Amino acid sequence: xxxxxxxxxxxxxxxxxxxxxxxxxxxxxxxxxxxxxxxxxxxxxxxxxxxxxxxxxxxxxxxxxxxxxxxxxxxxxxxxxxxxxxxxxxxxxxxxxxxxxxxxxxxxxxxxxxxxxxxxxxxxxxxxxxxxxxxxxxxxxxxxxxxxxxxxxxxxxxxxxxxxxxxxxxxxxxxxxxxxxxxxxxxxxxxxxxxxxxxxxxxxxxxxxxxxxxxxxxxxxxxxxxxxxxxxxxxxxxxxxxxxxx
Amino acid sequence: xxxxxxxxxxxxxxxxxxxxxxxxxxxxxxxxxxxxxxxxxxxxxxxxxxxxxxxxxxxxxxxxxxxxxxxxxxxxxxxxxxxxxxxxxxxxxxxxxxxxxxxxxxxxxxxxxxxxxxxxxxxxxxxxxxxxxxxxxxxxxxxxxxxxxxxxxxxxxxxxxxxxxxxxxxxxxxxxxxxxxxxxxxxxxxxxxxxxxxxxxxxxxxxxxxxxxxxxxxxxxxxxxxxxxxxxxxxxxxxxxxxxxxxxxxxxxxxxxxxxxxxxxxxxxxxxxxxxxxxxxxxxxxxxxxxxxxxxxxxxxxxxxxxxxxxxxxxxxxxxxxxx
Numbered sequence: 001x002x003x004x005x006x007x008x009x010x011x012x013x014x015x016x017x018x019x020x021x022x023x024x025x026x027x028x029x030x031x032x033x034x035x036x037x038x039x040x041x042x043x044x045x046x047x048x049x050x051x052x053x054x055x056x057x058x059x060x061x062x063x064x065x066x067x068x069x070x071x072x073x074x075x076x077x078x079x080x081x082x083x084x085x086x087x088x089x090x091x092x093x094x095x096x097x098x099x100x101x102x103x104x105x106x107x108x109x110x111x112x113x114x115x116x117x118x119x120x121x122x123x124x125x126x127x128x129x130x131x132x133x134x135x136x137x138x139x140x141x142x143x144x145x146x147x148x149x150x151x152x153x154x155x156x157x158x159x160x161x162x163x164x165x166x167x168x169x170x171x172x173x174x175x176x177x178x179x180x181x182x183x184x185x186x187x188x189x190x191x192x193x194x195x196x197x198x199x200x201x202x203x204x205x206x207x208x209x210x211x212x213x214x215x216x217x218x219x220x221x222x223x224x225x226x227x228x229x230x231x232x233x234x235x236x237x238x239x240x241x242x243x244x245x246x
Numbered sequence: 247x248x249x250x251x252x253x254x255x256x257x258x259x260x261x262x263x264x265x266x267x268x269x270x271x272x273x274x275x276x277x278x279x280x281x282x283x284x285x286x287x288x289x290x291x292x293x294x295x296x297x298x299x300x301x302x303x304x305x306x307x308x309x310x311x312x313x314x315x316x317x318x319x320x321x322x323x324x325x326x327x328x329x330x331x332x333x334x335x336x337x338x339x340x341x342x343x344x345x346x347x348x349x350x351x352x353x354x355x356x357x358x359x360x361x362x363x364x365x366x367x368x369x370x371x372x373x374x375x376x377x378x379x380x381x382x383x384x385x386x387x388x389x390x391x392x393x394x395x396x397x398x399x400x401x402x403x404x405x406x407x408x409x410x411x412x413x414x415x416x417x418x419x420x421x422x423x424x425x426x427x428x429x430x431x432x433x434x435x436x437x438x439x440x441x442x443x444x445x446x447x448x449x450x451x452x453x454x455x456x457x458x459x460x461x462x463x464x465x466x467x468x469x470x471x472x473x474x475x476x477x478x479x480x481x482x483x484x485x486x487x488x489x490x491x492x493x494x495x496x497x498x499x500x501x502x503x504x505x506x507x508x509x510x511x512x513x514x515x516x517x518x519x520x521x522x523x524x525x526x527x528x529x530x531x532x533x534x535x536x537x538x539x540x541x542x543x544x545x546x547x548x549x550x551x552x553x554x555x556x557x558x559x560x561x562x563x564x565x566x567x568x569x570x
Contacts, residue, residue: 006376013365013373020364020400081360086416089326089356091349091377 003096010092010100015107018070025108028065032058032112033119035181041123051124053183056207059113059140060200061180066108067144068167068174071101071151076163079155079244094241102148109144113137128211136210143203146226147174149233150199156240174200199229276304279351279424279455280325284334287320287479294320296479297334304423307446307456309466311490312476318459319357320479322428325457326354339423350378353422355413357429363402367393370401371415378420390445391415392438406433414442418449425449425456431465443468467491493517497533501526501550505543513539 019025040054078084087097117133120126128136154166175181177191178200184192195201202222205215215222278301285298295317302308310318323329324336327344341348361370371388375381388394391414401409410433417425427446431439446469450456460466466473466487473490475483483493496517502524503510510519515532530536533552541547 009373009376013362013369016369017362017364078362082356082358083360083362085328085356086354086359086361086413089328089344089349089352089354090374090416091346091352091420093346 003093006092007096007099007103010096011103011107014070014100014104018066018104018108024069024074028069028108029112029115031065032062033115035061036116036119037123039181040120044124051120052126052128052211053208053213055116055120055124055126056136056211056213057180057183057204058116059136059207060143060178060203061175062112062116063109063140063143063147064171064174064180064200065112066105067147068151068154068171070105070108071148072154072167072170073160073164075101075152075155076158076160080160098152098237102145105144105148106141109141113140132210132212136207139203139206139210143200146199146203146230146233149230149237153233153236153240156237156244174198177201179204199226202226202229278303279339280337280457282321282324282334282336285321285324285331285336286333287317287324287329288332294479295324295331298479298481300474300481302424302455302457304453304455305450306471307450307458307469309470309473309487310457310459310476311461311463311466311473313461316476317479318461318476319428321476322354322357322426322457322459325424325426326352326356350420351423352426353417353420353424354426355410355417355428355430357432359413361401361409361412361416364400366398366400367404367412367415368397370412371419374416375419378422381420382418387415387419390418390448392441392445407435407438410434411438411442414445418445422454425454427456427458429459429461431460431462439465440468463491491531493531496529496531498553499528499530499533499536499540499550500553501540502548503540503544504546505540509543510540513543 036054036058040051040058044050075084078087114137117137150170151167154163154170157163158166177194178198179187179195180200184195184201187195202225205217205222206219206226209215209219209222280300280302282298282300285295285300286293287295298317298321300308300321310316310321312318320329324331325338325343327342327348336343338348339351341351365373367388368384371393372384375384375387381387382390388397391411393408393411393415396404396408399408401412404412410430414427414430417427425446430446431442434442443465446456446458450471456469458465458469470487473483473485473487474481475490475493483490485493503526504524505526507519507521507526510516510521510526510528513519513528513530513536515530515536516528517531518529520527528536528540537550537552
């Protein structure tokens with residue numbers, strides 16, 4: 001089997017593993033959609049423009065669940081139960097193992113994001129040019145990459161139950177402080193500073209720019225910060241992998 | 247190194263002739279799959295392996311026998327590249343242990359391993375077979391591991407012994423040149439254990455080099471061509487299963503006898519003899535032969551008692567003898 005076929009087979013197995021674990025799959029899929037339906041559609045004032053704003057930020061939120069829980073808590077669990085050890089002694093190249101997890105993660109994110117767009121367009125009345133939808137989808141999907149890497153650092157650095165705790169904390173911090181649930185401009189000044197330290201905030205700003213909103217800072221600036229976070233997390237993964245392996 | 251070598255291990259005459267002979271021939275000529283020289287591994291102040299030399303040949307089952315803490319799993323960890331040696335050299339078919347090239351040639355069953363509970367037996371075996379170039383057909387692997395009829399069962403719905411058999415299937419799926427089995431039969435019932443032994447024997451006859459660890463003398467005897475007795479991170483004995491049994495599966499014969507010590511030591515099967523006055527203790531690898539000769543030589547034997555020894559005792563015994 002060549003590497004690509006192997007990657008596909010491994011990603012398929014990851015995907016099935018996730019689907020057959022409803023305790024993971026259902027909250028991951030349903031939570032962002034339910035929150036969006038509540039805050040952007042049910043509780044929205046007509047003509048307030050909330051539906052488009054929150055679609056941009058909830059699209060980033062959609063990537064958090066699969067990335068942090070599948071990677072963070074998931075890998076910690078696989079380490080504790082000896083599943084990772086078996087993979088490590090098998091001739092499965094490490095990049096394929098990690099790549100398959102990332103692919104499955106992207107798949108989940110893609111599902112949620114598509115459902116979110118459908119909800120926003122039909123029930124929220126959001127209208128965007130076709131190119132903007134596409135660009136938005138790219139940002140929302142790619143958001144899973146830095147988030148997945150961050151989850152991986154947690155999963156490789158903590159044991160099962162500790163990883164779960166840390167993951168939950170990160171999940172909340174990235175969602176709330178990053179301004180995914182409540183716009184950052186509604187925060188008191190001292191809290192707005194925290195937002196700048198959250199990669200989710202910069203991803204949200206990029207998404208908002210694509211929906212035609214004026215944003216603080218420039219698109220290349222936010223993109224550069226996101227790329228910086230991604231590189232830093234990737235470096236941390238390499239370190240954590242080496243430490244966990246030996 | 248302070249090993250007690252009992253000579254080159256000849257092949258046991260247990261296996262069917264034709265393929266076994268071919269494998270034996272190959273074993274004599276083919277280079278060792280695993281070559282270890284002077285391996286040292288420490289955990290803090292504890293030395294788990296203290297300068298170990300080891301060759302594992304194709305077509306043979308090499309067994310590491312020893313009590314818990316002897317260094318068996320440490321050696322397995324080093325061979326699989328999960329641990330690094332503090333000193334010494336180790337090669338798997340010329341590759342660094344743990345490298346992708348070495349892992350492609352290796353199938354392993356770990357002592358504490360798990361598999362994703364949500365996937366089925368067939369999914370696990372198919373996925374793992376895909377990792378190895380030249381893997382066996384799925385049906386063959388399932389049959390060798392005794393998993394027919396369980397293909398569609400999820401891993402979480404299997405019994406402990408069945409789960410162990412799935413792990414065994416993954417180890418043999420890739421037609422490995424080196425098969426590493428770390429305490430493979432720990433959770434198995436007697437029947438599955440024997441089935442696994444038969445398969446391991448067949449894989450060795452196919453040409454695989456098998457490295458097995460166990461703390462069961464019976465398992466070492468049923469399977470091995472060569473047994474290394476490990477204790478305290480060193481090889482304390484190295485020989486055929488029969489030779490090792492002679493040294494560790496000994497029985498104590500205690501009695502009151504008038505025979506002089508040299509004559510007692512010369513009795514058949516006796517490996518050690520001590521006497522306090524007329525009260526003597528003989529350690530023997532063949533209790534029946536020893537008794538027959540003893541009773542024939544001394545009509546006045548009294549208070550005769552025969553007891554077994556545990557593997558742990560036998561190992562301690564060997565260590566003491568070495569130190570003396």
